[in-house]
Structure formats: C-alpha cells, structure tokens
Amino acid sequence: MLAGLLRDSLSRLTPRAVIHTLSYSLLLFVIFLVTARVARDVLISRRRPKHLQHYGLIKSNLEDQYDPKYDRAENESVTTPILIKALYIHPIKSCAPIEVRRALLTKIGFAYDRCFAVAVEYEDKWQFISQRTKPRMALIKQELWLPHAASDPGDSLVQAGGCLIVNFPDPDPPVWTERVQAIFESWSLSAMPEVRFTVPLLPGTAQIDELGLKLRDFIIHSRTASGLDLGCIPEVAAALPKLKRFLKVPERQSLTLLRCTPDTLVPTNKNLAPLKYIGTPAMHGYTDQQPVHIINLPSVHATSPLLPKENQPLSALRFRANMYIFGAPAYDEETWKRFRILPKAATTERRARVAPALSVVCRTSRCTMPNVNPDTGLFEEENAPPERKKGKPQPSTTLVEYRTVESGNPAALGYLGMHCVPEDSGFKEAIDQGADLYVEVGDEIEVIETGHHLYGSTGDDY
Numbered sequence: 438m439l440a441g442l443l444r445d446s447l448s449r450l451t452p453r454a455v456i457h458t459l460s461y462s463l464l465l466f467v468i469f470l471v472t473a474r475v476a477r478d479v480l481i482s483r484r485r486p487k488h489l490q491h492y493g494l495i496k497s498n499l500e501d502q503y504d505p506k507y508d509r510a511e512n513e514s515v516t517t518p519i520l521i522k523a524l525y526i527h528p529i530k531s532c533a534p535i536e537v538r539r540a541l542l543t544k545i546g547f548a549y550d551r552c553f554a555v556a557v558e559y560e561d562k563w564q565f566i567s568q569r570t571k572p573r574m575a576l577i578k579q580e581l582w583l584p585h586a587a588s589d590p591g592d593s594l595v596q597a598g599g600c601l602i603v604n605f606p607d608p609d610p611p612v613w614t615e616r617v618q619a620i621f622e623s624w625s626l627s628a629m630p631e632v633r634f635t636v637p638l639l640p641g642t643a644q645i646d647e648l649g650l651k652l653r654d655f656i657i658h659s660r661t662a663s664g665l666d667l668g669c670i671p672e673v674a675a676a677l678p679k680l681k682r683f684l685k686v687p688e689r690q691s692l693t694l695l696r697c698t699p700d701t702l703v704p705t706n707k708n709l710a711p712l713k714y715i716g717t718p719a720m721h722g723y724t725d726q727q728p729v730h731i732i733n734l735p736s737v738h739a740t741s742p743l744l745p746k747e748n749q750p751l752s753a754l755r756f757r758a759n760m761y762i763f764g765a766p767a768y769d770e771e772t773w774k775r776f777r778i779l780p781k782a783a784t785t786e787r788r789a790r791v792a793p794a795l796s797v798v799c800r801t802s803r804c805t806m807p808n809v810n811p812d813t814g815l816f817e818e819e820n821a822p823p824e825r826k827k828g829k830p831q832p833s834t835t836l837v838e839y840r841t842v843e844s845g846n847p848a849a850l851g852y853l854g855m856h857c858v859p860e861d862s863g864f865k866e867a868i869d870q871g872a873d874l875y876v877e878v879g880d881e882i883e884v885i886e887t888g889h890h891l892y893g894s895t896g897d898d899y
C-alpha cells in the first residue's frame with residue numbers, strides 16, 4: 438500500500454508543481470527572515486536608553502593601523518605634519534576601550550576616562566583589579582550614552598549625566614532559549630549569551646540618598662583611592678555574581694564597582710612639570726599615573742619587527758593610550774617636553790578655538806598588560822622552545838630588551854608611550870570663549886619644546 442501511495446504522489450510531482458512548492462517555500466522563508474529582522478531591530482531600539490544618545494565610534498580609525506604608510510624610521514627627517522589618528526577613553530579602568538571622534542579635555546584628562554574601577558575585598562581590604570591578574574577584563578565591553586539637547590530632564594539617567602552599558606560573555610552554561618535569543622539579537626549563528634547592565638554615569642545627591650550609596654576606600658597600586666560603591670544599585674548587584682564567575686574571582690571574595698566623584702579626585706604628586714607651564718598639578722581619578730597617555734604609531738611600527746614572527750604585527754591597542762598619533766619619527770615623542778594641539782580637524786560641532794598645550798612629563802613604564810591580546814583576553818607568549826612548556830611573554834620580553842631606558846626600576850617591563858598633563862592656560866582661554874575644549878581626530882600636534890626624560894612614570898622626574 439505504501440509503495441502504491443509513493444507511486445501515486447510521484448506521478449503527481451510534475452516539474453511545474455515542484456517549482457511552485459519551492460518558490461512558495463522560499464517566499465515564506467524570506468518573509469520570515471524579514472519579519473524576524475524587523476522584530477529584532479524594534480526590540481533592540483526599545484532597549485536603548487530612551488533619552489540618551491550613544492557616544493562612540495562604530496568603525497575604528499585604527500583599522501588600518503598596520504599600513505606601512507604610518508612607518509617613520511627613528512631619526513628620519515620628516516616634513517609631514519604630526520596628526521591625531523585616534524582617540525580612546527576607558528570609563529571602567531582596565532575594561533575594553535571606547536573609541537571616540539572627539540574628546541573633551543579636562544584637568545583630569547579626557548572626560549569619562551578611568552573614572553570607574555572594579556575592586557575585590559581581600560582580608561578586609563579593597564583592592565582594584567586589572568588585566569594584570571584578570572586578563573579577561575579585556576572582554577568586558579562598555580558603551581557610553583549621554584544626554585542631548587532634547588533629553589527629558591526628569592529622566593533619572595539624564596539626571597545622572599548619562600549611563601554606561603556594560604556587557605560581557607555569560608560565564609554560566611547557556612539554556613537553549615538564551616542561545617536562541619543571542620542568535621536572534623546579534624543576527625549571528627555563533628552568538629553566545631551575554632550579561633548586560635546599566636550604570637548611571639554619576640548619581641546625583643538625590644540618587645545617592647535614594648540608593649544608599651556610600652564612599653569606599655580601596656587601593657590602586659601603592660595609593661589609597663576612594664569612590665562611590667555602586668555595588669548596591671539593583672541592576673549592578675544582579676550582574677556582580679556573574680561578573681565574579683566570569684573573572685574567576687574566588688567565591689569568598691566580594692567584588693564591586695567604584696566611581697570617583699569630584700570630591701575624591703587627587704592631585705598627582707610625581708613627575709611634576711614646572712608649575713609655570715601646567716599652572717596646577719594634574720588631578721586624577723583612577724589612572725595609574727598621569728591623565729593623558731599618548732602613543733606614536735611609528736614607534737609601534739618600529740618595535741613590531743623586533744618581536745618573534747608569531748607575535749607580529751604589534752597592535753597599538755595593547756598600550757591602551759588616549760591619543761594615537763602618527764607623522765613623527767619613531768620614538769621622537771620620547772624627546773618631547775611640551776606640545777600644542779592645533780584644532781585642524783574639519784568639524785562642524787562647536788568647540789573652543791584654542792590650541793591647548795600639554796606638558797610631556799615622563800615615559801610610560803610598561804607592565805604585563807600589553808601581553809594581553811585585547812581581542813581574546815588571553816596573555817600571549819612567543820612559541821615555546823623545544824625544551825620548555827611555555828615561551829617568554831610578549832611583547833614585554835622584547836620591550837625589556839630593546840626599550841629599557843633607565844636602570845632605576847627593575848619592575849618596569851620596558852617603555853613605550855608618554856604621559857602628558859594639560860596646561861591650565863588652554864582651559865582659561867576656553868572659559869573666556871564660553872566653549873568646551875575638545876580635541877578631535879585630525880587635529881595637529883606642534884612640538885614646542887624638546888629635552889631629555891631620565892626616568893619612566895614609576896620614577897620621579899620631569
């Protein structure tokens with residue numbers, strides 16, 4: 438009987454019927470895909486903070502960072518201008534950076550840079566954590582959302598000056614519904630579930646009282662910093678246990694997120710430039726050393742070939758600078774004492790017509806963090822020699838060998854990049870103009886003084 442049925446249906450399967458069935462199926466499938474895509478876009482746009490706008494670039498200005506056109510050999514005589522290629526901020530210290538096209542320059546560096554830190558409690562002491570011990574922090578992504586002219590002033594996130602949206606891979610085994618949701622939301626079959634939470638940028642006094650937020654002291658390297666403990670904000674509290682598992686923080690240790698406030702900023706006391714230039718010492722929130730960190734792309738290009746083949750090319754992003762520049766010969770920035778940023782970018786947005794000067798205060802002493810691959814959150818080494826299990830860490834081994842400029846600090850793993858402090862005169866001029874002092878990609882660097890830097894940022898020198 439079965440054979441009879443089969444014969445019957447096969448005889449009705451004319452080429453015409455097959456084409457019809459296939460076209461209908463295809464049409465239904467396309468309608469399904471389009472509907473799903475529209476539904477996803479609606480869902481995602483609804484999840485965005487309603488009264489805020491996203492502040493950050495989607496396409497990176499460093500995409501072509503390895504292009505040989507950014508090569509400039511050491512001591513090469515160069516006639517082209519030195520330009521700003523990319524600008525970055527890192528609101529939560531040690532997490533993935535946010536790239537911007539323009540950044541507001543302040544006495545504490547670029548606005549929103551390193552103003553949050555993650556800390557753990559260990560034997561009754563709170564201590565910040567970084568990629569030095571938790572390399573997976575590189576995979577914690579952050580988005581910055583800020584109010585705009587038409588924002589509703591009654592919205593609590595607008596009152597907080599905006600928010601951070603933080604997301605990281607969910608450390609727990611996914612349930613199939615979460616997997617499907619992740620695929621649907623990211624429109625990618627390989628997508629895995631993520632944890633997301635929103636943090637108010639700077640809770641005001643009313644929000645601080647309402648949420649019961651308290652100041653907490655914690656240690657950043659050798660100094661004690663202080664900040665608002667945001668761990669009891671319900672959305673943050675809900676995400677912290679997963680964040681602990683993601684970072685492999687032991688269960689018995691507490692973990693929290695801290696935010697510096699205008700009252701908890703401290704003046705820098707090392708590598709002070711003469712006050713006749715800077716006016717007042719730089720202030721910092723949670724930066725390690727100094728407010729503005731610059732990296733000259735040609736220096737990274739000159740260092741890259743010194744690495745073992747398997748560790749090339751060297752990504753400039755491993756150095757977590759605020760300002761990536763190009764045009765100067767490799768390592769030339771190590772001789773700069775002061776420079777000015779000429780507002781050359783063709784911009785339509787309002788900003789102060791000021792060329793702010795910055796004092797270059799010291800070389801950047803490197804640690805193990807450049808060894809973390811920013812894309813994978815893993816420490817990297819060179820290939821292991823046959824007699825060993827593991828190769829030497831890179832690029833730090835190469836930096837120690839070729840870029841050690843002082844013998845005063847055995848803990849420094851070589852030097853690359855420079856620390857800078859904005860001088861007060863630029864801020865005064867901007868206030869006189871009633872405009873904000875923005876620095877933009879495409880602005881030009883004019884070196885105004887050169888000299889010798891004896892030590893890195895862990896020494897004390899100018």
Ligand SMILES: *[C@@H]1O[C@H](CO)[C@@H](O)[C@H](O)[C@H]1NC(C)=O
Nearest residue numbers: 510511512513766767768772
């Ligand atoms: C560049 O010039 C400096 C100072 O004159 C010198 O010490 C250095 O060896 C030079 N480097 C190269 C690669 O020529």
